[in-house]
Amino acid sequence: MKLEEEIVRRQRERARVTALLLGAFVILLFFITIAKTGINW
Amino acid sequence: MPTLELSNPAALPADWRDFLALTKPRVMSLVVFSGLCGLLVAPVQLPLVLGFTAILCVALGAGACGALNQWYEVEVDAKMRRTAKRPLPAGRMDPQSALHFGVGLAFFSVLLMGLATNWFAALLLAASILFYVLIYTVWLKPRTAQNIVIGGAAGAFPPLIGWVAATGHVGPLPLLLFAIIFLWTPPHFWALSLFVRSDYAAAGIPMLPVIAGVESTRRQIFLYSLPMALAAVAPWPLGLAGTVYGISAAVLSAVFVVLAMRVLANRATEPAGMDAEKHLFAYSVFYLFALFAVLVADRWLA
Numbered sequence: 027m028k029l030e031e032e033i034v035r036r037q038r039e040r041a042r043v044t045a046l047l048l049g050a051f052v053i054l055l056f057f058i059t060i061a062k063t064g065i066n067w
Numbered sequence: 068m069p070t071l072e073l074s075n076p077a078a079l080p081a082d083w084r085d086f087l088a089l090t091k092p093r094v095m096s097l098v099v100f101s102g103l104c105g106l107l108v109a110p111v112q113l114p115l116v117l118g119f120t121a122i123l124c125v126a127l128g129a130g131a132c133g134a135l136n137q138w139y140e141v142e143v144d145a146k147m148r149r150t151a152k153r154p155l156p157a158g159r160m161d162p163q164s165a166l167h168f169g170v171g172l173a174f175f176s177v178l179l180m181g182l183a184t185n186w187f188a189a190l191l192l193a194a195s196i197l198f199y200v201l202i203y204t205v206w207l208k209p210r211t212a213q214n215i216v217i218g219g220a221a222g223a224f225p226p227l228i229g230w231v232a233a234t235g236h237v238g239p240l241p242l243l244l245f246a247i248i249f250l251w252t253p254p255h256f257w258a259l260s261l262f263v264r265s266d267y268a269a270a271g272i273p274m275l276p277v278i279a280g281v282e283s284t285r286r287q288i289f290l291y292s293l294p295m296a297l298a299a300v301a302p303w304p305l306g307l308a309g310t311v312y313g314i315s316a317a318v319l320s321a322v323f324v325v326l327a328m329r330v331l332a333n334r335a336t337e338p339a340g341m342d343a344e345k346h347l348f349a350y351s352v353f354y355l356f357a358l359f360a361v362l363v364a365d366r367w368l369a
Contacts, residue, residue: 029079036080043083054120058183061114 081160086168088154089137090130097355098129098225101248104359105229105241108366113184113233120183121232125225127176128192132199132221134169138162139204146270149263180232188232195224209271212278215260219252220245226359240307243298244359250295251355254288254327258348261285261330262338285331288347292327296320299358312365316358323347323354 102125106118113121137144137155145156154160173196181189203218223245230241260267260274261284267274276284299320303313329343 033079036082040080040083054116054123057116058120061116062183 081154081164085154085160086134086164089134089160089165089168090172091133091137094133095126095129097352098222099126100356101244101359102126102225102229104363105226105244106233107229107363108240109230109233111233117183118233120179121188121229124176124180124183124189124192125228127172127179128196129225131169131173131176132196134165134172135200136204138165138169139200143209143270143272147263147266149266180228184232185235187235188228191224191228191231195221195228198224210273212273212275214273215253215256215275219249219256222252223248239305240302243302243305243307244362246298247295247358248355250291250298251351253291254295254323255348255351255355257284257288258330258344258351261344262341262348264338281336285333289324289327289331292324296324302362308362309365309369311368312362315361315365319354319357319361323350326350 099122103122106113106121112118137153140150141155141162144150144153150156155162155165173193177189177193177196180192199218199221203214203221207214207218226244226248227237227241230244231237257275261276261281264274264276264281268277275287279287299316300313302308303310303316308316326343326347330347333341333343335341
């Protein structure tokens with residue numbers, strides 16, 4: 027594999043993992059806010 | 068660009084799996100488990116999402132410690148067989164990335180802990196990270212054979228943090244849990260360092276077997292296992308845990324002490340003859356998992 031292809035592959039993978047983690051964090055923050063404010067569903 | 072440059076992996080952006088490896092996931096499992104037990108035995112039950120976040124923060128804090136430890140010890144890790152394949156000594160990641168990752172993770176875990184639970188738990192988490200990185204990794208580990216004894220305090224924080232995240236204050240039971248891990252750490256690590264002694268010697272780390280010798284280390288392992296066993300059983304007579312825990316802790320601790328006696332009786336000086344040490348090391352991991360699991364079961368079944 028060429029160096030450029032490997033760099034792009036790794037950058038894509040890292041971007042995907044970062045996006046997933048950020049998405050999970052936003053969802054977690056939402057539920058933390060709900061729990062801290064004591065809203066009952 | 069020529070493919071030849073692939074022979075220098077540090078020139079590439081590090082793989083995300085290497086960042087994960089930097090957090091020492093296997094070590095993290097015991098930290099997370101003991102933190103979870105501290106949370107579960109607390110008299111106050113947090114909402115599920117806040118409890119989950121507290122444990123997540125403990126895990127992230129432990130990951131930060133692992134990353135900063137590997138960043139600081141890259142040259143030492145390169146000299147030891149056991150650690151030479153880690154991302155930094157193997158050249159799969161540049162040190163700056165590891166440092167940024169570790170510091171970022173540390174700040175993030177402390178902030179999230181404070182926002183989700185309380186700032187006392189966040190303060191304890193920050194103290195445990197600073198203790199592990201500055202007191203243990205930077206100061207004690209390369210200087211004294213007692214590194215593990217004092218440094219063990221860093222690993223003893225998680226149940227205390229779990230309890231404080233739930234209650235907002237410290238009580239006698241989490242302090243005893245702290246004492247159990249604190250006293251468990253030396254026999255656990257010294258059993259390991261006996262059969263990887265040559266690695267530590269090659270890296271110039273003054274672990275007890277390297278400095279004081281094999282026999283002295285075996286004596287110390289046995290001596291530490293006695294107060295550890297007492298601390299493990301103590302919650303029962305003190306009325307902090309029930310009979311199920313008391314009897315289980317007594318049996319588990321008795322087996323630990325017997326295995327420590329086998330280590331004491333062993334005369335082998337080469338790793339090949341150190342089955343007793345390997346058994347004690349493996350059992351010590353099971354021991355802590357079992358002890359804390361029984362404590363939670365005892366509290367929830369009562």
